Amino acid sequence: MRTYPFSAVVGSDDMALALVLTSISPEVGGVLVRGEKGTAKSTMVRALAAVQPDQLVVQGCRFACDPADPDPACPDGPHTDIIAVRRPARLVELPVGATEDRVIGSLDLQQALGSGQVSYEPGLLAAAHRGILYVDEVNLLHDHLVDLLLDAAAMGRSTVERDGVSVAHAARLVLVGTMNPEEGELRPQLLDRFGLTVEVAAPREPALRSEVVRRRLAYDADPTSFVARFADQEAELRDRLAAAQQRIGEVRLSDWALDKIAGVCAGFEVDGMRADIVTARAAVAHAAWHDRSEVTRADIRAAARLALPHRRRRNPFDAPGLDEDLLDQLLGDDDIEPDPDPEPPNPDPEPQAPDDNDDPPPNGPDTTPNDQTDRSDPADSPPEPPRQSEQDAPSERGQPVPVSVSEPGQPYRARLLTARGTGSGEAGRRSRALTSVGRTVGSAPTAGARLHFPATVRAAATEQQRRGRIVGGRLRFDRTDLRTAVTEGRESNLVLFCVDASGSMAARKRMAEVKTAVLSLLLDAYQRRDKVGLVTFRGFEATLALPPTSSVEVAARRLSELPSGGRTPLAEGLLCAAETLRWERVRDPRRRPLLVLITDGRATAGVDALARSRQAAAYVRSLGVDAVVVDCESGRMSLGLALGLATELQAEYLKLADVSAEALAVVASTRRAA
Structure with a gap:
C-alpha cells in the first residue's frame, strides 16, 4: 500500500520541522507529538519514513551495521568480508501492549531448549537501528518501557543483561511518540527525556477543513496518481534531507x-x-x-x-x-x-490530511453511563429515589440557590489508599496484584513473556526417562515443559471521587479544604498511573463531572471550577457513583475500582433522604466495591453521620485531616510513644 506523501501533509509546520531535525540528528533525542484525535499525527510519521534516504547495510547483519563503519561490538560481528546491500530506511512501530522482551530482545528459547546454546534474539530496538521507531499512544505505554526507549535514543546503544544473555548493540534511531493529552499525560521526568515536543491541532477555518477532506478523498480514490502528483516534491525533500545529514558535521x-x-x-x-x-x-x-x-x-x-x-x-x-x-x-x-x-520544511499553504487511524472511538472519553442502554436484570437495579411532589419541593427549587466557588490550596503528600485483596490489573503503583512486572511468587504452565527457567527444568526432569535420555546426555525438553513466572507487584486502579458540594460543605470554608484534599489525592493518583473520575452532588441531583479517564489534569480543572451550595442529595450521589462503576466494570473488568466518598454524611434533599441514602449505600456495598469515606464534619458537636455511612458501606473511615501522609505519620509516632 502506498504511503500518503509527507509533502502533501500541510498545516503542521512545527511537527514537520521537529521530525526533520531529529532525522538529521537523532542525538536530539526524539520527538513527542501531542494533539487531539484526527490531526494526522500517524500519517506524518509514516510519511517521514518514505522520504528518508536509502541505506547501505552489511548483508546478513541483523543489526543493520553500516558497511563504511561497522560496529566493532556488533553481536553478529566481527564483519570482515563485507557485502553491502541497499535498502529503504525502516519504520518500526511499537504496539502499546509490547513486553520488555519484545523491545530489547531476549534469550532465543528455540536455541536454548533445542541445542542448549545461549543465543540472543534481537528486539524492536535492533530492528529500528538507523531507522524510525514509532510509538503511538506513548502515554499509555508502561513507564519502564518508555525509559528503555529514551535511554536508547539518547545514548545510541541498547544493553541487555537478562536470562543469561549479556549483549550490547547499536540503536541509533529516530524516536517519535504521539499522544492525545485527553488520555493522560506522561510524567514530567519522562517528558524531559524527549528531545523535542510539538502541539498539533486541526484547522478551524472551514476552507482549510474542506481542503483536508478533498485531499484525503483524492488519495483514497486513486493513491497512485495522488502520490505521483507529489513525486517531485518528495524527491526534493529526500535529497535535501540527505544533504543536511552529510553537512551537519561541518x-x-x-x-x-x-x-x-x-x-x-x-x-x-x-x-x-x-x-x-x-x-x-x-x-x-x-x-x-x-x-x-x-x-x-x-x-x-x-x-x-x-x-x-x-x-x-x-x-x-x-x-x-x-x-x-x-x-x-x-x-x-x-x-x-x-x-x-526560515521556510518550513513543507511550504505548501494547503492543509493536512487527517489520519484514518486517529478517528475518535465510538465510545470515547466523554461517554457517560447515561449514554448506554441498560439491559441488566431488574432485580439487580438500585433503589430508585421517589419523585417529589410540588408541595414537598423545598423553596430553593423555585429560587436561585446561593453558590460559591472555593479555590483549593497547595496540594500535599496524601496517604496511600488501596483496594483490598490481590488483583490482576495493569501494572501500576497502588494496590497489590499479580502483574507482568514485580517479584516472582510462583509459576504457571503456560508459554508467556517471562520464562521461569528453574520451574521449566523441574517440569522436564520428571519426563527424562520416558523420553529416552541417556546418562550424561542433555536434558530433553518439550513445549509442554515451559513455565511462565507468576509475579506480584502493584496495579493501577480506577479511583472515583464522589464529592459532596452542598451548602453544609461550603460552611466554615470547608470546601477549600475538601478541594485541597481531593487535589492531593489526584496528584497521588497521577503518580500511581491510575484512572480517575469525578462525581459531584448538590441541590437535588448528582452529576458525573468527569467520566473515568487517565487525564488527571482535566479532573483537577473540573475540581477547581466546582461550585458549592444548596441541599445534600447523598442518595443521588451514591447511585450516580454506583452506575459509573458498574459500567466501567463492563468496559474494563480487570481494573479494580476504589470509591472515595467525601462528605459530612448529611442527607437533606427530598423525602426520607436519610433512609434513601442508606438504601443507596447498601446497593453500592452489594456491588463489592472497595470504598473510603472521608469525613468532613467539623465543630464541637459531632453527629457521626459519615462514620455510620462508612459502616453501611463497609468502607475505610478517615477524617479529612487524616488524608495527609504527614498527619498519618504523626498519629503513628504518637501511638508508638504511648
Missing part, C-alpha cells in the same frame, strides 16, 4: 551561540542541563537544514521553541507552553542580525 556552534542558548535556558528556569544540550543539537541540525555553516539566532529560536515548552512544567497539572515574547527578549538583537523567518 556546522560551527560558536561561543556566542552557546552563551545565547545558556541564557535562554536559564531565563526560562528549566531544570538540569538536558535542555541546553538538546537546544544546541537542534540548532545545529536547523542550520544544516537551511544550508548554513554557522548557528544563528534564527536557528536558536527555532530549536528553543521545540526543546523548551515541555520542560517548563513545575507540577504535574501544568500544561506545556512557552512565552515567545520572553524568548525574543532573551535572544535580543545584539552581535548578529537574525536571519529572516
Whole structure:
C-alpha cells in the first residue's frame, strides 16, 4: 500500500520541522507529538519514513551495521568480508501492549531448549537501528518501557543483561511518540527525556477543513496518481534531507551561540542541563537544514521553541507552553542580525490530511453511563429515589440557590489508599496484584513473556526417562515443559471521587479544604498511573463531572471550577457513583475500582433522604466495591453521620485531616510513644 506523501501533509509546520531535525540528528533525542484525535499525527510519521534516504547495510547483519563503519561490538560481528546491500530506511512501530522482551530482545528459547546454546534474539530496538521507531499512544505505554526507549535514543546503544544473555548493540534511531493529552499525560521526568515536543491541532477555518477532506478523498480514490502528483516534491525533500545529514558535521556552534542558548535556558528556569544540550543539537541540525555553516539566532529560536515548552512544567497539572515574547527578549538583537523567518520544511499553504487511524472511538472519553442502554436484570437495579411532589419541593427549587466557588490550596503528600485483596490489573503503583512486572511468587504452565527457567527444568526432569535420555546426555525438553513466572507487584486502579458540594460543605470554608484534599489525592493518583473520575452532588441531583479517564489534569480543572451550595442529595450521589462503576466494570473488568466518598454524611434533599441514602449505600456495598469515606464534619458537636455511612458501606473511615501522609505519620509516632 502506498504511503500518503509527507509533502502533501500541510498545516503542521512545527511537527514537520521537529521530525526533520531529529532525522538529521537523532542525538536530539526524539520527538513527542501531542494533539487531539484526527490531526494526522500517524500519517506524518509514516510519511517521514518514505522520504528518508536509502541505506547501505552489511548483508546478513541483523543489526543493520553500516558497511563504511561497522560496529566493532556488533553481536553478529566481527564483519570482515563485507557485502553491502541497499535498502529503504525502516519504520518500526511499537504496539502499546509490547513486553520488555519484545523491545530489547531476549534469550532465543528455540536455541536454548533445542541445542542448549545461549543465543540472543534481537528486539524492536535492533530492528529500528538507523531507522524510525514509532510509538503511538506513548502515554499509555508502561513507564519502564518508555525509559528503555529514551535511554536508547539518547545514548545510541541498547544493553541487555537478562536470562543469561549479556549483549550490547547499536540503536541509533529516530524516536517519535504521539499522544492525545485527553488520555493522560506522561510524567514530567519522562517528558524531559524527549528531545523535542510539538502541539498539533486541526484547522478551524472551514476552507482549510474542506481542503483536508478533498485531499484525503483524492488519495483514497486513486493513491497512485495522488502520490505521483507529489513525486517531485518528495524527491526534493529526500535529497535535501540527505544533504543536511552529510553537512551537519561541518556546522560551527560558536561561543556566542552557546552563551545565547545558556541564557535562554536559564531565563526560562528549566531544570538540569538536558535542555541546553538538546537546544544546541537542534540548532545545529536547523542550520544544516537551511544550508548554513554557522548557528544563528534564527536557528536558536527555532530549536528553543521545540526543546523548551515541555520542560517548563513545575507540577504535574501544568500544561506545556512557552512565552515567545520572553524568548525574543532573551535572544535580543545584539552581535548578529537574525536571519529572516526560515521556510518550513513543507511550504505548501494547503492543509493536512487527517489520519484514518486517529478517528475518535465510538465510545470515547466523554461517554457517560447515561449514554448506554441498560439491559441488566431488574432485580439487580438500585433503589430508585421517589419523585417529589410540588408541595414537598423545598423553596430553593423555585429560587436561585446561593453558590460559591472555593479555590483549593497547595496540594500535599496524601496517604496511600488501596483496594483490598490481590488483583490482576495493569501494572501500576497502588494496590497489590499479580502483574507482568514485580517479584516472582510462583509459576504457571503456560508459554508467556517471562520464562521461569528453574520451574521449566523441574517440569522436564520428571519426563527424562520416558523420553529416552541417556546418562550424561542433555536434558530433553518439550513445549509442554515451559513455565511462565507468576509475579506480584502493584496495579493501577480506577479511583472515583464522589464529592459532596452542598451548602453544609461550603460552611466554615470547608470546601477549600475538601478541594485541597481531593487535589492531593489526584496528584497521588497521577503518580500511581491510575484512572480517575469525578462525581459531584448538590441541590437535588448528582452529576458525573468527569467520566473515568487517565487525564488527571482535566479532573483537577473540573475540581477547581466546582461550585458549592444548596441541599445534600447523598442518595443521588451514591447511585450516580454506583452506575459509573458498574459500567466501567463492563468496559474494563480487570481494573479494580476504589470509591472515595467525601462528605459530612448529611442527607437533606427530598423525602426520607436519610433512609434513601442508606438504601443507596447498601446497593453500592452489594456491588463489592472497595470504598473510603472521608469525613468532613467539623465543630464541637459531632453527629457521626459519615462514620455510620462508612459502616453501611463497609468502607475505610478517615477524617479529612487524616488524608495527609504527614498527619498519618504523626498519629503513628504518637501511638508508638504511648
